[in-house]
Amino acid sequence: MAQIDTSPPAVVQPPARSGAGRFLLVFAPLAALLLIGVPLFLGGMPYWLNVVTNACLLSFGSLGVWLTFSIGRVNIAQGAFALIGGYTVGLLTTALGLSFWVALPLAGLFAAVIGFVIGWPLLRLRGIYFAMVTLSLTEAVRLVFLNIGNLGGAGSVTNIPTPPGIASPMDFYLFAAVLLLVGYAGIWRLQESRIGGVFRSMRQNEELAASIGIDVALYRAMAFTICCFMGGIAGGAFASLQQNVYPQTYTVSDSINFMLYCFLGGLEFVLGPIVGTFALVIAFELLRAIQEYQALLYGILMIVVMLFLPNGLLSLRRLLGGRE
Amino acid sequence: MSLLEVEGLTKQFGGLTAVNDVSFVVEQGQICSVIGPNGAGKSTLFKLISSFLAPTAGRVRFDGRQVSGLKPHRVARMGVVRTFQETTVFKEMTALENVVVAHQLGLTAGPFGIFAGSRRARADTLRIRDSAAEILDYLGLGHVKDETAVNLPHGYLRGLGIAIAMAARPRLLLLDEPFAGMNPDETDRAMEMVQGIRARGITVLLVEHDMRAVMRISDWIVVISFGSKIAEGKPEAIRADEAVIAAYLGEDDAELGH
Numbered sequence: 001m002a003q004i005d006t007s008p009p010a011v012v013q014p015p016a017r018s019g020a021g022r023f024l025l026v027f028a029p030l031a032a033l034l035l036i037g038v039p040l041f042l043g044g045m046p047y048w049l050n051v052v053t054n055a056c057l058l059s060f061g062s063l064g065v066w067l068t069f070s071i072g073r074v075n076i077a078q079g080a081f082a083l084i085g086g087y088t089v090g091l092l093t094t095a096l097g098l099s100f101w102v103a104l105p106l107a108g109l110f111a112a113v114i115g116f117v118i119g120w121p122l123l124r125l126r127g128i129y130f131a132m133v134t135l136s137l138t139e140a141v142r143l144v145f146l147n148i149g150n151l152g153g154a155g156s157v158t159n160i161p162t163p164p165g166i167a168s169p170m171d172f173y174l175f176a177a178v179l180l181l182v183g184y185a186g187i188w189r190l191q192e193s194r195i196g197g198v199f200r201s202m203r204q205n206e207e208l209a210a211s212i213g214i215d216v217a218l219y220r221a222m223a224f225t226i227c228c229f230m231g232g233i234a235g236g237a238f239a240s241l242q243q244n245v246y247p248q249t250y251t252v253s254d255s256i257n258f259m260l261y262c263f264l265g266g267l268e269f270v271l272g273p274i275v276g277t278f279a280l281v282i283a284f285e286l287l288r289a290i291q292e293y294q295a296l297l298y299g300i301l302m303i304v305v306m307l308f309l310p311n312g313l314l315s316l317r318r319l320l321g322g323r324e
Numbered sequence: 325m326s327l328l329e330v331e332g333l334t335k336q337f338g339g340l341t342a343v344n345d346v347s348f349v350v351e352q353g354q355i356c357s358v359i360g361p362n363g364a365g366k367s368t369l370f371k372l373i374s375s376f377l378a379p380t381a382g383r384v385r386f387d388g389r390q391v392s393g394l395k396p397h398r399v400a401r402m403g404v405v406r407t408f409q410e411t412t413v414f415k416e417m418t419a420l421e422n423v424v425v426a427h428q429l430g431l432t433a434g435p436f437g438i439f440a441g442s443r444r445a446r447a448d449t450l451r452i453r454d455s456a457a458e459i460l461d462y463l464g465l466g467h468v469k470d471e472t473a474v475n476l477p478h479g480y481l482r483g484l485g486i487a488i489a490m491a492a493r494p495r496l497l498l499l500d501e502p503f504a505g506m507n508p509d510e511t512d513r514a515m516e517m518v519q520g521i522r523a524r525g526i527t528v529l530l531v532e533h534d535m536r537a538v539m540r541i542s543d544w545i546v547v548i549s550f551g552s553k554i555a556e557g558k559p560e561a562i563r564a565d566e567a568v569i570a571a572y573l574g575e576d577d578a579e580l581g582h
Binding site for chain 1: 374376395396397400401405406407408412413414415416417421424425426428435438439441445448449488489491492
């Protein structure tokens with residue numbers, strides 16, 4: 001209806017690449033880099049291997065945060081769910097003697113259940129209100145674990161055994177890298193499917209989404225629950241890597257970092273949170289050499305990125321003449 | 325039984341009664357219009373029927389089943405689908421993606437099937453692509469289907485809004501001021517489209533300010549003023565109704581078709 005007199009905009013679409021093709025275009029180089037490149041170059045540098053292992057686990061958590069961004073919520077609670085996952089793995093493996101490989105999925109599930117129960121009412125909030133509440137949630141969870149400790153319970157868990165079958169830092173790194181690749185594939189698949197379309201529609205207009213029969217409350221709880229699951233897995237694996245977990249293992253600043261990783265990498269692409277996490281974690285390590293200026297440089301770096309690359313590092317591609 | 329029954333519908337915001345004891349029915353296959361001066365409570369009534377607001381008193385029944393109190397997505401699934409005023413679409417998606425995502429209700433595969441790419445999910449995808457393209461072609465938007473909505477000329481966006489609603493397979497389509505801001509040519513085309521939608525077997529209830537269009541297109545007209553129903557009937561009867569003329573007093577006579 002109402003075709004006004006402007007001639008229709010000429011639309012020249014590039015030939016659509018098949019879904020699998022577009023997936024492999026990013027996934028194959030990523031897998032090669034993580035599974036071949038990193039072991040080759042960092043094999044003899046245990047310190048850096050540890051940094052990259054941590055970056056893989058943090059990236060896995062950021063992927064979840066990215067998913068809540070895709071429904072239009074700024075989520076600063078991922079630290080809380082990583083902490084819940086860390087304690088779950090810690091307590092199940094030490095107190096109950098469960099295998100890490102059983103405890104880790106349980107950590108994810110436990111974080112997901114808590115995320116669902118808390119998320120259902122909280123997700124009615126939008127914008128800055130949701131961000132503020134999730135921020136306080138991180139602190140609340142930290143305080144819960146701190147007070148359990150003060151009451152004589154297990155405030156911290158130490159001597160968490162290394163996962164059976166993982167004998168060296170390299171083994172652990174490979175496990176983290178595979179976990180990240182699986183996470184990437186899963187989230188990519190999700191956002192390419194019609195569920196991803198529903199998530200994006202909700203970000204753009206929840207009322208319109210409801211008017212065409214989308215159960216907005218259910219779908220946003222789904223996105224948040226998946227996010228919390230991934231946070232729990234990341235935190236659980238990290239606790240096992242460190243062999244301990246404290247209330248301050250994940251604090252408010254970690255939750256904020258999870259969000260910054262997504263911003264920095266770019267919210268348009270599933271690869272964004274991974275690029276952002278690696279860039280920030282590695283930058284942080286490099287800046288460690290100049291201790292007292294670390295925070296200053298870190299801050300300047302963030303401001304520069306926000307100013308010149310508001311769509312994240314991956315938008316560099318466009319400046320460099322990439323497609324789109 | 326009537327398709328839509330509105331019984332004693334009342335909505336109060338604090339001390340203000342926006343809709344006051346309004347009752348009317350819409351029959352299957354009708355084009356029914358709700359008209360009234362600005363601030364008469366049309367928009368509130370519209371939101372009550374689509375269940376985006378809960379009534380203070382009274383109820384809305386669709387096909388014999390209670391609508392009031394249900395969540396909006398449940399009402400949409402029953403077949404009562406609304407459009408929005410102006411240009412409410414998913415702005416960052418292409419026209420086709422807008423309509424594809426609106427096919428959510430036609431899915432046969434569950435979330436896990438969609439995620440895993442089950443045969444049923446793939447069949448859904450193909451069927452939905454065809455159906456979405458067909459709806460866009462039908463509404464004259466086929467040639468812009470790959471354009472991002474935010475880049476579309478204003479005139480196309482309302483059509484796209486209706487395409488989104490059509491994709492949800494309504495039995496009763498609620499149109500919120502479909503002719504607002506249109507020139508006479510555009511209004512004529514939009515009216516043809518509304519009649520085309522009815523010809524597809526979809527009942528239409530529209531809330532509108534443009535009297536000229538309403539008089540020409542409607543089978544039944546409900547007039548509200550200050551939240552209350554003051555008249556209802558066929559267009560000829562409404563045009564001659566004393567109460568309606570009084571309510572519109574001060575407005576241009578031409579608007580009433582005199």
